Amino acid sequence: MKKLVCGVDLGGTKINTGIMDSDGNILYNVKVPTEADKGPQHVINNIKKSIIDSLKNTKLEIDQIAGIGIGAPGPLNADSGVVECPPNLPGWIDIHLVDILKQEFNTEIKLNNDANAAALAEHLFGAGQGIDDMVYVTVSTGIGGGAIIGGKLYNGANSNAAEIGHHSINFDGPRWCNCGNPGCLESYASGTSLVKFAKKYIESGRDTILKNIPMDELKAENIFDAAKSGDELALKLIENEAFYLGVGIVNIMAFYNPKRIIIGGGLSSQWDVLYDKMMKTVKDRALKPNREICDVVKAKLGGDVGLIGAAALVL
Numbered sequence: 493m494k495k496l497v498c499g500v501d502l503g504g505t506k507i508n509t510g511i512m513d514s515d516g517n518i519l520y521n522v523k524v525p526t527e528a529d530k531g532p533q534h535v536i537n538n539i540k541k542s543i544i545d546s547l548k549n550t551k552l553e554i555d556q557i558a559g560i561g562i563g564a565p566g567p568l569n570a571d572s573g574v575v576e577c578p579p580n581l582p583g584w585i586d587i588h589l590v591d592i593l594k595q596e597f598n599t600e601i602k603l604n605n606d607a608n609a610a611a612l613a614e615h616l617f618g619a620g621q622g623i624d625d626m627v628y629v630t631v632s633t634g635i636g637g638g639a640i641i642g643g644k645l646y647n648g649a650n651s652n653a654a655e656i657g658h659h660s661i662n663f664d665g666p667r668w669c670n671c672g673n674p675g676c677l678e679s680y681a682s683g684t685s686l687v688k689f690a691k692k693y694i695e696s697g698r699d700t701i702l703k704n705i706p707m708d709e710l711k712a713e714n715i716f717d718a719a720k721s722g723d724e725l726a727l728k729l730i731e732n733e734a735f736y737l738g739v740g741i742v743n744i745m746a747f748y749n750p751k752r753i754i755i756g757g758g759l760s761s762q763w764d765v766l767y768d769k770m771m772k773t774v775k776d777r778a779l780k781p782n783r784e785i786c787d788v789v790k791a792k793l794g795g796d797v798g799l800i801g802a803a804a805l806v807l
């Protein structure tokens with residue numbers, strides 16, 4: 493018989509909660525604003541309400557589901573169920589989220605990092621099906637990751653493994669990521685960093701059609717659009733973006749020797765623009781046996797990957 497599980501994808505701006513069956517089908521989901529600025533207690537109440545709403549709309553009682561899985565921003569501890577101090581959830585310091593929710597919901601409750609949950613989702617239901625050694629990387633405003641090793645989600649010693657975004661690709665790089673590691677992958681290749689590099693060039697007087705966009709409205713997608721229309725600076729920025737991602741992939745191949753690397757997140761929508769350039773760097777730099785065994789593919793699951801992954805934590 494199919495199991496039913498509840499998933500909660502807790503993000504800095506919205507909470508996506510729903511009921512999923514063990515084949516990865518979402519039966520119902522609801523998105524509510526996180527309202528993170530109102531503090532942890534308020535956010536926890538929003539989570540509770542969204543779980544109750546999901547059960548109500550699928551006419552389920554709590555004892556009819558196999559459990560509740562929560563994907564949350566790190567750092568957190570999956571074993572103790574404690575959210576430690578995520579930068580995008582102000583006031584959250586050592587919140588015992590699993591214990592708090594257990595007082596309300598009498599079922600198994602599991603917590604993990606949102607990128608780890610997404611990796612599990614792609615492994616079970618997406619581009620990583622049947623692949624026991626794979627790494628998932630999400631590239632959007634930040635860069636996160638999750639590793640499946642020997643068919644199992646690898647958490648590390650305290651649930652912070654595969655922080656792909658914060659390994660250094662230039663030890664002397666910019667210090668604009670709050671992880672504290674100058675020149676980490678995120679500080680070069682995230683959507684946010686792409687925009688930062690663009691602004692630096694524009695401020696230094698480079699001629700580009702990007703100048704026509706108010707600086708505080710400039711987004712990564714504007715740069716991709718400008719590159720498509722042949723803008724020289726935008727083309728250069730995209731070339732760099734693909735190179736930095738390629739360097740990150742080379743390192744992942746060396747760290748994990750995966751059979752597949754799956755790239756998701758907002759910037760993966762530019763797959764056709766980035767892929768060849770990215771793979772040129774991989775071909776030039778990766779260890780041959782590691783490169784030959786591994787393919788690099790686009791993620792399959794869309795915007796609900798976080799919810800699917802969270803729910804999958806209790807499967």
Ligand SMILES: [Zn+2]
Nearest residue numbers: 658669671676
């Ligand atoms: Zn960083």
